[in-house]
Amino acid sequence: MRFTDALLAAPRPVIMEVKRQDADGTDLLGARSVTEVVAAYEEAGAPCISVVTGRWFGGGEALLEGVAASTRLPLLRKDFLTSRRQLERSRDLGASAVLLTVRLLPGGVLARLVDHALELGLTPFVEVADAAEAAAVPRAGRCVVAVNNKDITTRERLPGDLERSSTLLPAVRETGARCAVSASGIAGPEDAARLLDEGFDGLLIGTGLLRAPHPAHWCTALDAARERPGALPGVPG
Template structure:
């Protein structure tokens, strides 16, 4: 089976190098320094927003995926993220990878002044440069994927993210990656139910790892991908999760915000 993640990371390395040639790392650091000195608005805490929420929905803005192709090609960042907030989302995830997901940092820049929700920059982060970009664009948190990084690389990026005032969602896929939790200072620990090699989803992955995850970290737990019902969210909450990232289930509709509203209003069956 074709390993999509390897393709994405190879492309990302080339992409970041090209971006550095256009705007140097030191120049970007200076821009962030100026932002930090003049900014009056505090960062929004994604961890706190999820912990205090009754639903914990992280609604995702995503136009396409490597496995499904275009999901919502014409999706507008000035409409959908604020619509998600109005419909009851607790936080936002915005895809900023263009080659494979059809997103850009402009989507965060567009959405940021239109919503009070914390925004996660969801991308394949491999370099400090991308953290600086996230800070400048207005993100409140970043995703670090264990499958993309060594434990040491991940720990360094998490430290750099925190120095910029960004929270960290550390994404894990298997029990073997739980070792990252002892080294990486993560605010949130996410279990991705999507195999990043094949992009096949199986929400049972979150349940399989839940017990060991709770034992090894005090980070807020997030279940990502493959969730399609409030009943599943209820079961995941019982297993210890407090954040639930959903994208395609909303984005495939003509009005993702309305789809979220209906999702939250759906009857939750008692869990026995």
């Protein structure tokens, strides 16, 4: 799948996120246009871009349309998607991947949506928060399986728990997933480096990058953290 292949082939596998505000309603774009944010991400070497269309974060379909008009990179639509029609709409708006949240979807519904996404040529980006949810991911080998470090029951307003990713990585691997991602709550390059060196295939980072003065400089710091003596074994990004 185009989204997964782009992420796995990237020397620095960071999905960079566009969202208008954080969970508390604080503006994240400031005076920047969507086009300017996307251009900065491309300069920083983003392999893929996540676009938050969910209303918690001030999003909407127009945001996805705007990002799609600004780049040819594969796009993830990040929202609480629960129907076949929403998947079809996501494809029509320019998405290459769609978020499916295990906690929100009964098993049969999740399986049908994964199948329909694949039929549409979309990558299912399936989000889990515990080992039982990871084990419930259907056709995991054709999905991106992402550990959400934040809690959707609190509307993601609390800090992320990065130890959740560290703990759940073996369970994600047991699903046969080709691509394991740690998502949300990753503020700094040091934490990002640690998660990649622990074995994650990719990271999804939003607020940390949007608050950074220069995404390219943030990524340079990530590279330096991975190359530092004493870092966990891994291939520097």
